[in-house]
Amino acid sequence: AQKVTQAQTEISVVEKEDVTLDCVYETRDTTYYLFWYKQPPSGELVFLIRRNSFDEQNEISGRYSWNFQKSTSSFNFTITASQVVDSAVYFCALSEAALYGGSQGNLIFGKGTKLSVKP
Amino acid sequence: DGGITQSPKYLFRKEGQNVTLSCEQNLNHDAMYWYRQDPGQGLRLIYYSQIVNDFQKGDIAEGYSVSREKKESFPLTVTSAQKNPTAFYLCASSPPPGRSKGYTFGSGTRLTVV
Numbered sequence: 001a002q003k004v005t006q007a008q009t010e011i012s013v014v015e016k017e018d019v020t021l022d023c024v025y026e027t028r029d030t031t032y033y034l035f036w037y038k039q040p041p042s043g044e045l046v047f048l049i050r051r052n053s054f055d056e057q058n059e060i061s062g063r064y065s066w067n068f069q070k071s072t073s074s075f076n077f078t079i080t081a082s083q084v085v086d087s088a089v090y091f092c093a094l095s096e097a098a099l100y101g102g103s104q105g106n107l108i109f110g111k112g113t114k115l116s117v118k119p
Numbered sequence: 120d121g122g123i124t125q126s127p128k129y130l131f132r133k134e135g136q137n138v139t140l141s142c143e144q145n146l147n148h149d150a151m152y153w154y155r156q157d158p159g160q161g162l163r164l165i166y167y168s169q170i171v172n173d174f175q176k177g178d179i180a181e182g183y184s185v186s187r188e189k190k191e192s193f194p195l196t197v198t199s200a201q202k203n204p205t206a207f208y209l210c211a212s213s214p215p216p217g218r219s220k221g222y223t224f225g226s227g228t229r230l231t232v233v
Contacts, residue, residue, distance in 0.1 A: 009159070033221075035221050035222070037221075037224075042226065043207060043209075043226060043227040043229075044224060044225070044226040044227060045209065045211075045224040047221045047222070047223070047224075049221075050221040091161065091162070106152065106164055106167055106177065107152070107154075107162070107164070107211075107222060109154075109161040109162040109163075110161055111159060111160060111161040112159075112161050
């Protein structure tokens with residue numbers, strides 16, 4: 001069975017600190033996708049990144065970076081120099097490869113990590 | 120701009136009533152999904168549809184029903200059989216696997232039983 005674990009329920013940091021959100025996943029599939037989403041207080045999920053299981057290169061996008069390690073089944077997310085606007089709930093998610101062309105399969109979510117960045 | 124529209128944003132239901140949550144997308148995505156979010160629980164899959172006129176139960180389908188008569192629309196009905204319907208409901212759609220962007224989510228409907 002597929003599972004995503006975000007062990008950190010809540011994290012509180014002071015602005016400009018770096019923070020890492022942990023994500024550990026379980027799957028028997030050899031082809032799968034990993035995601036991170038941000039959910040601000042408004043409720044809408046904002047897509048941050050999608051990685052497939054064959055691409056272990058780390059990725060950086062501005063202050064955001066992701067560390068994908070298949071050996072430890074982890075896909076951690078780091079925010080450098082955090083800002084108050086980063087305060088949100090962050091979800092890690094996993095999906096199977098598509099059963100047939102046209103979709104990516106269903107998303108399995110972790111329970112989320114609530115990040116509070118204080119000025 | 121393309122996206123997903125969910126309506127209404129807030130919905131109140133009396134005990135024993137059925138209510139329908141609307142989800143419309145103009146992204147030309149084949150697959151659509153309904154998720155339920157409870158505090159501290161993450162998102163759980165209710166129903167999904169890979170193609171028009173076809174849909175499958177997710178992990179918590181009991182007390183819910185859906186239809187997929189059009190590619191753009193995937194309404195969710197919360198029936199009186201759902202004993203604890205108060206939650207935040209999110210609709211999503213997904214592109215083919217080759218696209219770089221992930222699933223797109225609507226802004227959600229917050230349902231409260233009164």
